[in-house]
Amino acid sequence: MKRNILLIAVVAMGVSALAQSNSRDAFLKNQAYNEMMRVVRQMEVLESNFSSLSERVSKIEKGGETSALKAEIEALKAEVNRLKADMQSQRKEIVADIAKKINTVQARNTSAATTTRPAVDTSNCEQYVVQSGDTLSLISQAFGTTVRKLKELNSLKSDNLRVGQKLLVPVSSRR
Numbered sequence: 001m002k003r004n005i006l007l008i009a010v011v012a013m014g015v016s017a018l019a020q021s022n023s024r025d026a027f028l029k030n031q032a033y034n035e036m037m038r039v040v041r042q043m044e045v046l047e048s049n050f051s052s053l054s055e056r057v058s059k060i061e062k063g064g065e066t067s068a069l070k071a072e073i074e075a076l077k078a079e080v081n082r083l084k085a086d087m088q089s090q091r092k093e094i095v096a097d098i099a100k101k102i103n104t105v106q107a108r109n110t111s112a113a114t115t116t117r118p119a120v121d122t123s124n125c126e127q128y129v130v131q132s133g134d135t136l137s138l139i140s141q142a143f144g145t146t147v148r149k150l151k152e153l154n155s156l157k158s159d160n161l162r163v164g165q166k167l168l169v170p171v172s173s174r175r
Contacts (some may be wrong), residue, residue, distance in 0.1 A: 125170055125171060126169060127166050130161045130162060130166075134141045134161060136161065147159070153168045154167050
């Protein structure tokens with residue numbers, strides 16, 4: 001390989017000497033010389049890398065690096081196992097924390113649901129079937145009551161109604 005580099009360098013010097021004869025030829029020959037020198041530098045780098053790799057292969061073949069590599073692999077495996085254990089531990093903590101929060105929310109919802117609300121008097125009510133175009137506002141006006149009272153009587157959380165839905169409406173205040 002060194003012989004190839006020397007041969008290219010000698011050819012490059014010859015090209016350099018010829019380059020001085022004609023300006024266009026000189027320019028082209030100078031470019032050729034620069035390209036050859038670039039190739040020489042690349043070959044030197046390749047030769048250096050080849051030597052380094054050859055040394056490493058020799059060490060591995062002799063067993064010098066094999067035990068070190070095995071030890072490093074074992075250390076990495078141990079680290080991976082430790083990280084897996086940490087991850088599982090954190091996962092368990094997260095699940096326990098979420099379960100605790102869910103239980104707290106469920107307990108709150110249960111206690112809120114079991115708190116006694118004042119009973120709504122439905123003794124003076126009749127059933128009304130929602131027709132197309134009905135709104136709570138129109139129904140409350142027709143029966144002489146309020147939207148709030150209708151929602152309370154029927155445990156409605158929103159103002160949305162469905163055609164065919166049955167509502168309790170007060171009888172005594174009907175016009």
